[in-house]
Amino acid sequence: LERTLSIIKPDAVEKNHAGAIIARLEAEGFTVKALKRVHLSRKEAEGFYEEHRGRGFFDELVAFMSRSPIIVMALEREDAVARYREVIGATDPAKAAEGTIRKLYGASVGENAAHGSDKTSTAAREISYFFAGYEVSPTASSAS
Ligand code: GTP
Numbered sequence: 792l793e794r795t796l797s798i799i800k801p802d803a804v805e806k807n808h809a810g811a812i813i814a815r816l817e818a819e820g821f822t823v824k825a826l827k828r829v830h831l832s833r834k835e836a837e838g839f840y841e842e843h844r845g846r847g848f849f850d851e852l853v854a855f856m857s858r859s860p861i862i863v864m865a866l867e868r869e870d871a872v873a874r875y876r877e878v879i880g881a882t883d884p885a886k887a888a889e890g891t892i893r894k895l896y897g898a899s900v901g902e903n904a905a906h907g908s909d910k911t912s913t914a915a916r917e918i919s920y921f922f923a924g925y926e927v928s929p930t931a932s933s934a935s
């Protein structure tokens with residue numbers, strides 16, 4: 792099984808869509824291995840999106856991600872990274888497929904309801920950015 796880092800972004804938390812999004816992810820076969828609600832500082836948001844520093848939208852992205860609380864989860868499933876990105880849909884909600892989370896809950900390319908890791912190596916870095924080892928259930932255990 793594989794893991795991915797999921798964030799329910801400020802816009803979706805503000806609109807009380809977190810429960811519906813988590814229910815959808817569970818229905819799609821993802822298991823929640825760790826979960827918390829946090830309000831990022833600007834510095835913490837910058838660190839998380841470090842790869843995008845220098846892009847034109849970076850300041851807007853950091854301001855958005857730190858404006859109110861987010862819900863962060865480590866999710867597990869077969870082929871979790873790719874399957875999760877299918878379920879959330881394209882970055883721009885206007886271009887996302889019908890029924891995807893960004894289509895249902897996103898408003899714009901900036902305020903697009905959800906984040907997902909883009910590859911397995913990124914997922915490991917992103918999960919450890921938010922969770923200490925003891926906060927994430929181990930894999931391959933009947934007590935997981
Ligand atoms: P994440 O799952 O959030 O990483 O989205 P992504 O992998 O689909 O897109 P990418 O990593 O390229 O961009 C990260 C985030 O930056 C996106 O989710 C958007 O919220 C934001 N972003 C990307 N392009 C733009 C843009 O042109 N304008 C604005 N305002 N935000 C953008």
Ligand code: MG
Binds near residue numbers: 907908909
């Ligand atoms: Mg990305």
